[in-house]
Amino acid sequence: MHLFILGATGRTGVLALRYALEQGHNVTVLVRNQAAVETHPNLTIIEGSVLCKTDIDRAFTAAGTPVDAALQFLNSPRASDGPWAKWHGPARLIADSTALVTEALRNQQRPHGAPKPRLVVLSALGAGESRKVAGYFVRFMTDHTNVGYTYEDHNAVDAEIEGNCADKVAWTSAMAVFFSGAGVKPVKTFTATGTGFSMFITRESTARWMVDVACGKFGDEFANQRVVMSN
DSSP, X not given: OEEEEESTTSTTHHHHHHHHHHTTOEEEEEESOGGGSOOOTXXXXXXXXXXXXXXXXXXXXXXXXXXXXXEEOOOOOXXXXXXXXXXXXXXXXXXXXXXXXXXXXXXXXXXXXXXXXXXXXXXXXXXXXXXXXXXXXXXXXXXXXXXXXXXXXXXXXXXXXXXXXXXXXXXXXXXXXXXXXXXXXXXXXEETTOOOOOSEEOHHHHHHHHHHHHTTTTTTTTTTEEEEEEO
């Protein structure tokens, strides 16, 4: 398969990139600094902005084959991981780049009879309707710290993803709980308003599950779904 990844130099995205290449997939990434990504025979690296339509379109055509699935691992940047750390913006980084990727997926020329392209977006517990089951701590963090800026972006993606994808793109919003620990562990999935999830998941587990969804390992089980995921 040909995968397109945004956020491939981030802590979760880099794990997804590594796993996708290990599985033998062809991957295209769009990054600010080409030197930040290690080369690979199956990897096409494009330098540019995730908020520039021209750069997105150029990345989609660079490998010469249609993109089968896109994965979004971007995060709204802050000065550090601390919840009160200064937010650097820009606003709607995740939402607007996701919209551009969705448009590129819809508009590309695909072989007759080919399945719908897939879009898998990393979100977070507490975004959209999952706020109902997120618990007091998550709601406090989103309402009273600079983490809230990131959640505004996640909420924008959540509100717009169905309209942007329409019936042309099969989308999945992966609402991860808190990242903690390391290694690959079994992933448990829940609806956006379901209960019973643990509060932690490893980045490796998240990255691999999202790549597997993008590659159709689970068929259409998670197509057009908001999925809370934990270990």
